[in-house]
Amino acid sequence: MEPLKIVVIGADAAGASAASQAKRRQKDAHVIMLEKTQDVSYGACGMPYIIGLKKDMEEVVAVSAKEFREKRNIDLRLNEEAIGIDTKKRVVLVKNNLSNHQYELNYDKLIIATGAKSNLPPIDGITNEGVFSLKSLEDGRKLNKYLISENCKKAVLIGGGFINLELADNLKKRGLEVVILEKLDNILLEYTDEIRQKAIEELQNNGVKLICSVDIEKIDSPLKVITNKDTFECDVVNVSTGFKPNTDFLIGSGLNFFSNNAIDVDQKMKTNIEDVFACGDCATIYHKLLKKHVYFPLGTNANKQGRIAGINATGGNEVFEGITGTSVFKLFDLGIAKTGLSLKQAQDAGFEPKITTIVANEKAHYLPNNKEIIVSLISDIKTKQLLGAQICSYDGILRINALSVAIYANLKVSEVKYLDFAYSPPYSAVWDAVLICATQADK
Template identity: 35%
Template sequence: MTNKILIVGGVAGGASAAARLRRLDENAEIIMFEKGPHVSFSNCSLPYHLSGMVEDSKSLVLSTPETFKKRFNIEARVNSEVININREKRTIMVKDAVTGNTYEEGYDKLILSPGAAPIRPGSIEGIHNKNVFTVRNVVDIEQLNAYIKENDLTDVAVIGGGFIGVEVAENLRLAKLNVSVIEFADQIMTPYDYDMAQIFHKEMVDHGVNLIVNDGLAKINDGSIETQSGKQIMVQAVVLAIGVRPETRLAEDAGLEIGETGAIKVDHNYVTSDSNIYAVGDAIEVYHRLLHKPALLALAGPAQKQARAVADHIYGIPNRNLGVIGSSSIHLFDLNAASTGLNVRTADKAGYSWDSVYILPADKVGLMPNSNVMHFKLVYENPTGRILGAQAIGKGNIDKRIEVIATMITMNGTLEDLKDLELTYSPMLGTAKDVVNHAALVALNQLYGKYREVKVAQVRELVENNAFIIDAREQNEYNAGHLKNAVNIPLSEFRDRLDEIPKDMAVYVHCRSGQRSYNMVMALKNLGFTNIFNISGSYLGISLYEYYNDLVTDREKIVTTYNFK
């Protein structure tokens, strides 16, 4: 008996499922339905059309119905909206957008991959104006790009500082437009903690983006927008990138179970509450293995894995379902960044007993060309040392460190495992002790109580309260810029200047990147100073942490001059 399998929606989920199904069964009848004109396109590459990095929008389209037919003998019907499911009859109703006709199609198995739709808050005045755009597919990005180019736009606002908002802003900026980004939260890029996000904030303003956090879109006027705090910004177009909502209408109408997150509920095998209907991709909720509960995760990698698992399940091949951890990366102007697992905020919210370290090592041997500081934050469980997540930002090979952490999380690794990893090294590509080994060593020192640290976010309070802060750098470094009330006692001199260091109060030590202060902290501890703290992040981290808020508020600076390298 021939299997007839219908797939609603293409792109990462649907197209992957279709191709895998064909490899498993040459005789199955496989039909994909896509509402829009493109059955398979590079979703994540859409923003790059705005800068011209992807010049021809046609190259965003990965496969046409013709290729699907010829290569895979799969029928892909574009401009075909599936408007309802009759579960009893095992049929769907399809509407042809070109002819307007509707027709029924029967199935043995149905796979839903409808994705998620950009949120467009209807209550905001002007939200439906023709100069207000969202970015979901090739048609959207073509329309936005055409509107900008044809009307010679100079000023655009992007609402929302998540992945899409940030990438759209970057690419508009690369196309020489004036770009404002309005973010409701106190930071953009929420997979990153607030301290790490300050690096993004600096990168945005350094590249001329008008970044506004803690504010929302209130109203869209003709030629301007108004924020909730009352700011007026002159813009000729608005891109909404506030977030996405799982496309559940079809599933809901068919009476399929919806989960607590508002997305389609599926079991281990991505089967919905109807055993003949599967669902994958951004429309479903997935099990988060660190949060131990259902979560939304609109990412292409997991969607592809789910699609393959569904095809396998239809043909009786068992699949493990390890849940998700949430790994992602982004390129932003001159920065690369990546994160995986939990950050401090999500770990805390989930009730974990956590701690973290933030280190700033060189990404490759310092004397090699293009050696740069990498910002690396590791979150772990206390006291087990289990690795919970990491975030890394810098200019070079950032993501490779996060892949190692993602692998460690999946393999239930601890700080001891991470410390012992034997990774590759050559001077052009890394350092003998890799960033992740380094982070594990620092974290173990903290976990085992070998030394204590304060976080970069606490430094302002220390300065304001006149805490005793030692700057362990050399005098010329200190003179070039330092914390306002820090005492300069270089590592190279402190053994002769111990009498300057108080024993009856807390002492905080920093240097440039944390290496020298670590050595001083350990020495002072061994010398009987009991109330010694290393300042995590050191002067580089402090400079970055303070920079953006110094810029956008009128508060007093705690540094005389920043140092960013």
């Protein structure tokens, strides 16, 4: 009998997890992992930090091609891109990006893990030298080298999302002047006013210039970003204005898609087509609180979905209970995190939400390193259900995980206020800021 043939498209977080898990569970399976680039299994989230640390970009690689091949016995095919699938014939049409050779690859189980790509605005000059869009490892390599080779002193970051915020922090650490240009009238719109304000102060206190309501007119060469407000001369530009799923090659395949063309999956990572799975940034993900699938592309989610796809493609029955929508980023010394729904998301989902925000001591007041922490909780006025939480903190941002679990478990703020949180003066006030906020929210 032929061994089970599993084809995984994509070798980053989701694909690598899926392939590894499948091969581990079914040792005699033939697991083929196609990767259109030369790069596998890297932590893209780490690239701003590598830049700040002036390290080698290769350090973000988690598992090497050699390890996939020799230790994990996965048939990894680099520079081979899936350009179409035929789910009736059960074949993937593959193109080698070096030789342009094409071939048909048949499968018993197919796992699509093609990730996402930058969703770039149509700016004149966006392909000029010195203009980057940090997303792939190759983007990171090139930017990292360019900063040195061109001895960059001034950076303009287009888009005020978390990639550019992290990049601002790390470019400042390298001594660059940094300007962030945001199209909308503010950044961090999902956050409450108090937390957004604190984040903006942290940017300002560290010398990053943030300008909102900016329309980019064009990018000139030598580098110059021309906008409706001003012209910004600089040595380097990064454009990060969101992602879209890498699913164009699947048009007409019969797969069902979400509104943004992410692949619709169920809680087992199955698509609507038998024996075809999808996972990671190219797919939707189940939201525990909203009780429906959403698009929430994050490395953590991709790893979990990949593992589940690998298990279920080899006869398992793993069910993903869903995300709560947790994310965190660091801005200089400040941690900023959220979980669950924002006020607007909660309203849109049919809840009757309110926001409660408190500012409190993070630690015992007599400790010299005590600073203020801000906690915002979003809760339903009628049922008291905790719907969302946001924190900014210098030293205890992992409190967000406790609130993620509280949302997962459908706790009410009347329960959250008495939760058994760890107390010791170096870590918390005797009433933890989260409990203080929940007590307020329960009134």
